[in-house]
Amino acid sequence: MTKDIEQRLNRKNIKPTAMRLLVLDFLMQQNAAISLNDLEKGMGPSDRITLYRTLKTFEEKGLVHHIDDGTGTTKYALCMEECDGDHHQDLHVHFYCNSCKETFCLPNTKIPQMTLPEKFRSEEMNLVIKGICDRCNPD
Amino acid sequence: MTKDIEQRLNRKNIKPTAMRLLVLDFLMQQNAAISLNDLEKGMGPSDRITLYRTLKTFEEKGLVHHIDDGTGTTKYALCMEECDGDHHQDLHVHFYCNSCKETFCLPNTKIPQMTLPEKFRSEEMNLVIKGICDRCNPD
DNA sequence: ACTAACTTTGCAATAGTATTGCATCATTTT
DNA sequence: AAAATGATGCAATACTATTGCAAAGTTAGT
Numbered sequence: 001m002t003k004d005i006e007q008r009l010n011r012k013n014i015k016p017t018a019m020r021l022l023v024l025d026f027l028m029q030q031n032a033a034i035s036l037n038d039l040e041k042g043m044g045p046s047d048r049i050t051l052y053r054t055l056k057t058f059e060e061k062g063l064v065h066h067i068d069d070g071t072g073t074t075k076y077a078l079c080m081e082e083c084d085g086d087h088h089q090d091l092h093v094h095f096y097c098n099s100c101k102e103t104f105c106l107p108n109t110k111i112p113q114m115t116l117p118e119k120f121r122s123e124e125m126n127l128v129i130k131g132i133c134d135r136c137n138p139d
Numbered sequence: 140m141t142k143d144i145e146q147r148l149n150r151k152n153i154k155p156t157a158m159r160l161l162v163l164d165f166l167m168q169q170n171a172a173i174s175l176n177d178l179e180k181g182m183g184p185s186d187r188i189t190l191y192r193t194l195k196t197f198e199e200k201g202l203v204h205h206i207d208d209g210t211g212t213t214k215y216a217l218c219m220e221e222c223d224g225d226h227h228q229d230l231h232v233h234f235y236c237n238s239c240k241e242t243f244c245l246p247n248t249k250i251p252q253m254t255l256p257e258k259f260r261s262e263e264m265n266l267v268i269k270g271i272c273d274r275c276n277p278d
Numbered sequence: 279a280c281t282a283a284c285t286t287t288g289c290a291a292t293a294g295t296a297t298t299g300c301a302t303c304a305t306t307t308t
Numbered sequence: 309a310a311a312a313t314g315a316t317g318c319a320a321t322a323c324t325a326t327t328g329c330a331a332a333g334t335t336a337g338t
Contacts, residue, residue, distance in 0.1 A: 015334085017286065036324080047288050052325080054286095070207045070265060072296080073324070093253070098262060106259075111266070112251040114232070119273035120245075123237060126209060127250070127266045134258035154305090156315065175295080186317050191296080193315095211325080212295070 012061040019046070023054045024063070032102040033067050033075035033094070069096045069103045069128050077105050091125065097133035104133060151200040158185070162193050163202070171241040172206050172214035172233070208235045208242045208267050216244050230264065236272035243272065 005024050009016040026042055027034070034042070039051050055076050058064040067075040080090075093109040096102075111127045144163050148155040165181055166173070175194065179187050194215050197203040206214040219229075232248040235241075250266045 015285075017333090019287075049289080049326085050287050057286095068207065068209045093255075095255075095259060106256060109253060109255060112253060114248060114251060114268075116232075116234075116248060116268070116270075117245060117273065119276045119278065120234060120268075121271040121276055122268050123270040125266065125268045127264065129253075129255070129259075129261050129264045131262035132260040134256065137258045137260055139258065154314080156304090158316075188297085188318080189316050196315095 008063070012058075012063045014057060014061050014063065019050060020054055020057075022046075023051065024058070027058075027064065027076070027078050030077070032104050033069075033077040035073045035075050037073070039076075065090070067094050067103055067105075067128075068126065069094060070130070071096070071101075071103075075103045077103075080107065094126075094128045095133060096128055096130045097136055098130055099132055099136035102133065147202070151197075151202045153196060153200050153202065158189060159193055159196075161185075162190065162197070166197075166203065166215070166217050169216070171243050172208075172216035174212045174214050176212070178215075204229070206233050206242055206244075206267070207265065208233060209269070210235070210240075210242075214242045216242075219246065233265075233267045234272060235267055235269045236275055237269055238271055238275035241272065 002021055002025075005021050005028070006016045009020060009024060014020060022043060023039065026039065036048070036052055036055065039055070040046070040048050043051070055064060055066075059066055059076070062079060064076045065079050067077060069075055091110045093106045093111060095104045095106050097104070106129075111125050116122060141160055141164075144160055144167070145155045148159060148163060153159060161182060162178065165178065173181070175187070175191055178190050178194070179185070182190070194203060194205075198205060198215070201218055203215045204218050206216060208214055230249045232245045232250060234243045234245050236243070245268075250264050255261060
């Protein structure tokens with residue numbers, strides 16, 4: 001079972017250490033984006049800074065992307081497999097639920113094309129929508 | 140001259156103290172969004188916390204809105220006059236220039252309507268575009 | 279297998295932003 | 309004029325993010 005986890009690291013040129021296998025495994029079990037704190041609590045006892053750097057490494061290599069959802073706490077989520085690691089702030093929307101306080105990727109909701117004012121050139125975009133997520137919505 | 144500044148405060152039900160007049164005056168002179176630090180430096184010697192709370196008050200009353208541009212430092216900018224103070228995370232786009240590191244409101248660039256997945260309900264949206272602003276663009 | 283070079287990990291420490299508590303001063307109300 | 313309310317200033321704190329450095333682990337060359 002660790003095999004696919006290990007391969008996933010290899011495919012991104014990340015040396016598969018024990019720590020990294022554990023972190024990736026944990027990340028793959030999440031359905032919402034998680035903060036460093038969540039990771040620290042969710043994993044067995046492990047050093048916070050190492051976890052921090054593990055996430056950093058994963059991000060540099062294009063395995064995860066971080067989400068700034070406006071809460072002041074950075075969240076992390078796995079990238080799509082095909083993400084190439086450069087501009088993976090990709091074009092999908094992030095959703096923060098005001099009720100359950102979870103942050104989700106909406107991989108199928110893309111940021112629409114937009115015309116900027118004269119001479120502005122866009123390099124990355126970050127769209128966070130806040131509201132009520134599907135599971136918290138009573139309708 | 141302070142008259143219109145004072146009136147602007149009054150219109151938003153903000154008691155026009157000396158401090159607040161100064162802060163609003165300063166804000167009106169900016170063409171980019173500013174951080175608490177910018178404000179502190181730009182004003183004469185004044186207490187950082189008071190400035191912080193002044194901005195908070197302005198925000199609650201719908202006079203300014205804050206912008207989370209992903210730099211980790213919250214920026215503030217004046218709202219349009221007609222902003223009613225409730226959902227003033229309005230629908231305009233914010234732009235962060237990777238070159239001059241300034242953050243701007245693009246009041247005429249609105250966030251397009253978008254279809255969310257089933258049962259997701261949107262309450263606010265925050266779109267930050269990063270790139271090169273008009274003044275830094277050589278073209 | 280052994281050492282050198284490099285990478286990862288863990289602990290300590292620091293930086294910076296955001297935020298609250300409390301006492302003082304000012305302003306408005308009765 | 310006293311009481312109540314709001315604003316200000318200082319001190320202190322809470323967090324998140326980040327760096328330095330030394331120890332441990334891994335890889336490569338001989």
